[in-house]
Amino acid sequence: MTDDDSARASFPVVTGKAKGYHRAAVDTFLDAARRAFESDDDALTADDVRLASFPMVRDGYAVEDVDAALARVEDAFAARARARAVRREGVENWVAKARADAQVILDHLGRDRRHRFARTGFLTFGYRKDEVDHVTDRIAGFLRDGDELTVEQVRKAAFRMQRGGYREEQVDALLDATVEVMLAVR
The missing domain is CATH 1.20.1480 (hypothetical protein mp506/mpn330, domain 1)
Incomplete structure (x- = not known):
């Protein structure tokens, strides 16, 4: 991994022998979540975010930081679902x-x-x-x-x-x- 790769990373990168979440898998999932949320699309739900998992690899994203971000994304999807249900029901x-x-x-x-x-x-x-x-x-x-x-x-x-x-x-x-x-x- 180059210094340029680290500068563009969405989350801190784990170095050495420790493993973290596969960076491309995390970035792809979060991009899809952002698009689904911004388009008001129901293709992704809070449950989907909660159940997301990623391969563990060297030079991956720090697990704690990604999990914290996923919790915030899950909260946002849950709040949107709650608001919709309250309006509907x-x-x-x-x-x-x-x-x-x-x-x-x-x-x-x-x-x-x-x-x-x-x-x-x-x-x-x-x-x-x-x-x-x-x-x-x-x-x-x-x-x-x-x-x-x-x-x-x-x-x-x-x-x-x-x-x-x-x-x-x-x-x-x-x-x-x-x-x-x-x-x-x-």
């Missing part, structure tokens, strides 16, 4: 849908600790149950009691692995649904 219907979605999450989290999600087999790794239960307790407190919790805290939730742990896809789906509810009521 009315604020009462929008709030009722957000409450119903929150109740589905709360119902799931009402299960006993260490039994909230399906588990992997004994020889297979999944998310640590105690760490997931801690985060989901915080989510339940936020949804039920209004306890302090930010969208960013939910987005950045990370768990170590354990044999027989919770199935990753189920936990990730609940975290995504929580982010959607939180963005809906911002």
